[in-house]
Amino acid sequence: MAGSTRRFTFAAIALPFLFLVMSGLARAIPINLITVDTLSGGSVTGHCSLSDAVKAANTGVAQNACPAGNGIDDEITFVVTGTIFLDVGNVLLVSDANLSIVGPSLGCSGSGPCGITISGNSNPETSGGIVLTEPPVYPVTSTVLTLKNLTFEEGFAVHGGAIYVNGTDLEIDDCLFVNNAAEDFITAHGGKGGAIYINSAGTVDIINSTFYNNGAIAGSVAPTGSVGGAIADMNNSATLKLTNVTIAGNSASAGGGYAAMTSPLVKGTIFDANTPQNCATVGINDQGHNIDSGNSCMVNTGVGSLKNTDPLLETLANNGGPTETLALETSPTISPAIDLIPLADCTDQSSPTPQPLGTDQRLFARPDPGNPNACDSGAYEAGALQPIVLNSERVQIARSSTAHSDQVNIGLTFTENGDPDCDLGVGGDEDALNDGINVALFQGTCAGLPANGLITNLDTFTVHTVNHQQYGTLFQVNGYETISARMVALPAPVDGCSAYTLNLEVAGLNTNSATVNLPGGNPFALVLTDEEGDGAGCFDVTNAIVGNQIPTPSHSVRRGVRRQTRR
Template sequence: MSAAFKFIRAARVGLVLCSLMWLGQVAATTINVNYATDNSGPGYCSLRDAIKAANTNSAVQACPAGQVEPTIDVINVPAGVYYLAGGDNYWDEDDNVSGDLDVLGSVSIVGAGARSTVIVAPPRDRVLHLRTSAVALNISVQGMTLVGGNVADNPVVGGRNGGTALTSVTGSVTLKNLVLRGGRAQGGGNLASYTSTNAKLLVDNVTVTDGEATGSGGGIYTSGTATLRSNAPQMRNLTISGNRAPVGGGLTQSGLLDLNQVTITANHGGGIYTQSSVADGLWIANSIVAGNSGGSQPWDLYCQSSAYNAALIYWSMVNTRSFYCTLGESGAMPAADPLLTALFDFGAGIPVHALRPGSPGMGAGRPNYGDPDTNCLTSDARGVARAPLSCDIGAYSARYDDSIDSTADLPDAAPGDGSCAAINGACTLRAAAMEASASGGRWILSVPNGTYTLTRPLDTNNDASGGDIDIAPVAGKPALNFALIGQGDADDVQIVGGGTDRVIEVRGKFNFHDDDPSQSRPLAFALVNATVRGGRLSEDPFQIPEWNGSANGGGLLFNNGRYLLDNVVVRDNVVSRDGSGSGGLMVQLRPDVVVRPWGANTSISDYLPFSHGISMERFAVVDNHVLGSNGGTGGLLLSYYQPNSQFPAAIASIRNGTIAGNSAEYTGGLVLSGQYIGATYLTVTGNEATNPLSSGGAFLQAGLMANSLITGNFTPSGLKDCEVTPSFLGLGYILLGTSAGCAIDGDLTGNQLDVDPLLGPMELTSGGMPVYRLHQDSPALDAIPWQDCADPASGQPVLSDARGAVRPEPDGYVACTMGAVEGNAIPSPEVFSDGFE
């Protein structure tokens, strides 16, 4: 054979090999969804059609054909709301014809972010069923919120798990940057996962909330047959919160499972239930498992057997464990209050529990010792970088984007340049609000202790530069997350009005025309550890036209968006304009309006689920007043609009609050309007309405209430605690000093009507929180049985009161106290036989 011939043959062989390699590396198909309803028509591509195209490798409507494995196709799902439909019998339909979305091929499904891409389950099925029936299959889902799902009543027993999502993993499944919420199942209210011996499951930067299981695993149920640690399912930067089940309210696990930088809290029925039949089946590293309660097993960690080490715990806080638990521990922390905020979006659209200042979880994580399974991760659930040497434990890293470094009231020098800097270079409250509004994005700010007085007068030509602090996102900018985190207690950070305006206004909607998406701008605002006082509001030239010149919210005005008030006092604010209201705080909430894709070049507008809401935890609204004629609501007005009863929404929660000493012509203390409001553990007292026909305490139009005191409120005609119209749903354990005009429907268990609760005088805690304690003979003390101490509106445990003290009080009685303060009763005066004290 000649050298030339050998060369030619070698070249041909090389060409053939290159061709074969090229054939094995077929480019992935990118499928762009452009139709919001479940099934599209010619020329369009719906989400279900896109998944069909990827499953079958065939074109469906305008969706191009997917490629054969191992090629991973990509489905892009733009911002919008996607409601899945189904026929009469679709619980167990597994070919993606109706009901849930059955994913059968290698594909990456990519949304526009958890905040803006929302997929809603049909009435009787889940959202996603991921089925990697072959080792080669590779599925990932990222950047979206999956809502609802109900399979608990499926007549087929094997189909009752995974309310929102179900994964049957033989190959590889990745769930990343997701929110799963509101599912119901027998096992795994939001997620059930079954992994084979060599399968790979990764859950990363995910929040699982509001799930319910009739069996176990209210949030997640996971089971697998892996025997090697390298094949254990991995869950990282995961938050499991607000789920419920008889056992394993947060998570039920068997087989192997690795948890790292996880927060599991506020679940009813316990935090983790481990059923693992292998030693050290569960690894918990750099995590918080605390604040879970209720159900048949109220532990943070409950172990099925003590025959072997059920779990290894590394540098984690796992507070309460069942007596069955035999554990291996390294660097584990003693039981303590982790000082978590309520669940909230502190950036990236992934709700988390932030660590409040002083949390023992700060800096408690494991340094880099070369073990990737238990070391601190490089970033948290929001993508915020963690400290490289000693990270904060849990899914949230308490690192601030900036810090307020001056109490002066100076505007930002160049709004929109991305830097909080007043003309003197300092980052002031006003400069931070102006810059954040102009730039958008995440602004989590540290606020040092001090008094921040707003000295700049109202500027009728520039709302932001004078008067109140204005947070109002500019159109076309990234979604705004703005948080002010006081570094002390409620009275250590004082934000004081300057006498010409309210104190803080936050606006996410700029008119009331719901068909205009440009007027809804994504917004999340949090205020933690602060007092807001000294607002004086007589005019509001920047108010939206629909309010017809009224001036509302003497201390704070919130208009659309998502809000968190945690350990906040609103006091001594005044509205003096006729026809206006809400001396302390007005909250007006309507869902954002967004564009939904409706074909290649058209779109429609729709409401965005979970785009509006509020959580108020440990608060007081006291001594605020509306002085003008025809004014209403001296203290707090909360209006929460829902388009319809089927619209997915979170409960607007106000909890552990005192509303007292406020006044107005109509309704002195509190107005609640909205069926998705949950009011729990409130004390409403000492408020005044100057109109004798109104209610001194509360005006309840719609919503839910439990475990609360409304007493000692008055009008010129005498005591009048509340008024109900048209109906208000009680959930038990409500004490009314006077019940006339206040017929509360619903669960009447434990209600006390026309009863004196024996309240003491208003007191200030050491942190400046106004509270009212009960006398030791009060009928409201220990009136709530332990099993009913949870918040019935949300199902979440309530383990502290307005002072931050433990609820229920560890006094030997397994019961909770009605109102904002748990136990700690005032001793009744001793009365001697002669009648004198």
């Protein structure tokens, strides 16, 4: 509806919609959303924690504030950002037949990632320090788990420091695995799979993800018995696919990068500085455009693949997107991974028809605008533009002693970069004027968004054209609250798709209420999300103007004019 505005709270109906858009997974088929609204590592009365969300999905029974799963197409999303430290013994046991766990797709302007990190808190587990999949209860015979936009850290287990795959199928997109460890603290023979251990005959498909500083630790009984610093595939019937993955700085007694019983299908992937070697047990099934910093992964190199080649990776850092990444060096030396993959091969390993990757781990568009005819190997696309760039902003909160009289005014200039096609016009992905934009304001920072805030869905503007200049207007009344906005289209930047100035006013608020939840001063987090779900950005605001409104005078003041008498 033109000028519609959703309820201004993350806890309300609008929130699953907004974060579904922010996750980039808006789809036509119905899904059963289970929305996590707390960073607690265990059960919390009156809230939906991650552990309760997984239980609700597994059992089909509501857990605290988590609705029941349906076992057909359950998806866990988040209305908070930050780190979830799992309680002792609270491994996420997944037996739902079809479950997705999807973190927010926010790009972050702060010093750290602003998505969701799941920490095993270094609690010892027998199998799967953070996630353990297992076949569900009969008659369903398989578990399909999808993980997206998440960081897994400090998992600790005998097998699979972060994940133990004992169900059937696992898909991992745009995730980071860092500082996870596998150690056999039971028999002391050595751990297997510092990040992931595969003990399933199904398919494990990993795309646009990074494994860094994970380790399988040798035991005292078998000091050379640990394998697979990042990944250990110990099932002869498993199918492991790696597409545009970066595996660097992991360690084990053998196969610091991976150890496998059967050759994984590997495409556009970087193995770098894993000790004592990148790959062990068997070589990869080289699908092309891979880089091995040593000589342990490739029996016969595929098309465009390189061995004994330093990929020139930067250190792990916040380079935008929901997770930290390992950037490719661009100066003074250019990484050989840059533009290594011809555009036609910049695809996943879907069967029978591979699909274009479209984005890197940060959800920045592939290919980058510098060379639209090639993509980079690994999880990071050098030179790619973040989906939404905030060029300038002005935030003002005016409070009143009268109920329903507070105002929030936001003025900003932003650019939508989107994909290389720049799909503009009604129904396009990069046209905020014709298709709308979501603007939200939260008390705090992007690295730790609270559950509630001020959320507006500016969908869509009434568009006007004057002297070839387009602008849009929007106005709606929702109870006490009114929302008005004006947006003007600016000339598109050279590398971007569209640019706009936006002036937004929301009046009739109680900013101290639990729903609007803007009770204090700086800092604030400003979130922009496009209507198509292809881009989201979070920007820390530290210079907002916050103060009380000037009260209206209670009486009028008469001003007279003294007449002078001419003498």
